Amino acid sequence: MELKTLSDLEIITTSNSKINEVDFENLTFGTVFTDHMLVCDFENGKWEKPVIKPYAPFLIDPSAKVFHYGQAIFEGMKAFKDEQDDVWLFRPDENFHRFNKSATRMAMPEVPEDVFMGGLHKLLEIEKEWVKKGKGNTLYIRPFMIATGHGVIAAPSQSYRFMIILSPARAYYSGEVKVVIAEHFSRAANGGIGAAKAAGNYSAQFYPTKLANDQGYQQIIWTDDATHTKLEEAGTMNVFFRINDTIYTAPTSERILDGVTRKSVIELAKKENINVEVRSVLVEELIAAAKDGSLKEIFGAGTAAVINPIVGFGYKEEYFELPKIENSMALEIKEKLTNIQYKLAEDTFGWTVKI
Template sequence: MSTTQTNKIEIIKAATSKINEVDFENLSFGSIFTDHLFECDFKNGEWQKPVIKPYAPFLLDPSSRVFHYGQAIFEGMKAYKDEDDAIWLFRPDENYKRFNKSAVRMAMQEVPEDIFMNGLKELLKLDEAWIKRGKGNSMYIRPFMIATGTGVIANPSDNYKFMIILSPVSAYYAGEVKVLIAEHYSRAANGGIGAAKAAGNYAAQFYPTSLANKQGFQQVIWTDDATHTKLEEAGTMNVFFRINDTLFTAPVSERILDGVTRKTLIDLAKSEGINVDVRPVLVSELVEASKNGTLKEIFGAGTAAVVSPISGFSYQDVYHELPNNEDSMALKLKDKLTNIQNKIAEDTFGWTVKV
């Protein structure tokens, strides 16, 4: 291992690279990590010297607050390589802002912008060989922060660890996605943490999702917990509904994550002349539109799958199959977006940022 200094980040390089062990043609999402990670600890009331070092397990005390009280947040981002091998990020400022919004809601320390952004960029540069060119290929970036303070008392931690890890991914195909509309279980409370990208929001969905899986549905579309009449989000994706030629999606709220792909698709659809209506969408409207044939599409929007077409939904034990559309808005918007992200089409929105 060699140690150098860049932008105040200490860099400890791995002695050897694992890259030749990786089959880039058969990547399983989020399971392979690059040679290095970025780490910065908050302790004694301040952020310590950041370091990039070989990806490896690290030590935690058994009483670390993350284990007992769940102070843990993350972001999901992607980096892309263009035909000239330049590395590009997509709207990283949105992820950075949301990360600190999550930090505030979970009573955690906010991460300074230079630590977040420089750490991210230096790590991507060091492991740039892991980023592959070509549409659908990208580097999935996982910034996350955990409470490392010790003691089993239910108070916010004094110490935190901020890390960034990188996982190369290829075009994501989830297979056919049938969804179940939630009638009993819920993802988020009014006045709760649904808008934060908090670790606990995800574990909460696993059990009800496993029940849906057993019934043959891949995902759950969550509804408001008080009445189960309003369509909210799918847990790892925001959701769009196309009725006739209008796209509907729920407004973000303290129960719904302010998705970067969601807001990007809204802008992209508008620029394509598509009518977008951001307002609460009722389950009853969806059922009615399905019955009268005006419901054309449902799709999810998120960093991992980008755009994920849904083939049908179940509500009150009735399965509603969606039609096959030759003019799928989901596929059109996905194509537009991935062309911008992979620098195949011009980015007239100023969303892409060179590393």
């Protein structure tokens, strides 16, 4: 896609960059932010002029509806720098459209394409030096919108703030990842907001994830809310299962996020002649495959981690270790996908967009 330009934009640059204070080799994910941010307010039924300004806290009314009724959505994206010092985005159109789908579901105004895409383009031009070369180095992009209208009446806000902040990043997860299959808690329910990137979806995961951590697991494989028999997502990622030489993943629904990395994995696997089936996978199927040796791999897929192999899973007090395999489909797909993102391989899909 072509990035739309934004002509009506105010830019206020900082006189004191923080970039030389940052240790880019030792970054904790999502804790360091670049010099500037984009801000655009929705007031009186329309979007105002976007502003790029120095990254800083801002004042907000204590009765703002984001605090009381949870109107908040976000996206996760990345920028990559190739060996020629050009900066690229990966499938930004998918994030833009999903952001506005989330907005609609949360009774929030859609953000215009020139504000989202054009504002992001200009922000990345200004912060280009924060995108470091080398595989594994990225600039994580966090567009988000919150309800800023004041008053505690239970109704949608009339005012909103859209923002984009940027954070230099390296690997999201480190070490081995073990998961436990949820028997009681659910990530989302039919008719709910599971398909939206709403802030509340993630806060609701914190408590059951803490319980899993206490048992020695890093994440949870969520199951459906009605029967807890269908495997749906892993932590904050879509999840894939390799049984023999077929990869399975759950279909998207009202409960399951339409992940950009997820759909990229599916398309890339099919291009590599890997058999992919998009269907519900049952807990009992996974247990049976683990016991008879046909379960080869489980891996999560998401923007932050790209692909994260899972070494084992727990269910009903029993732990199943996955086999150590030489020809990992997960790692093969990750290598091909990241090569496209870093422009180390030809992008035959047309996924990458130059800044």
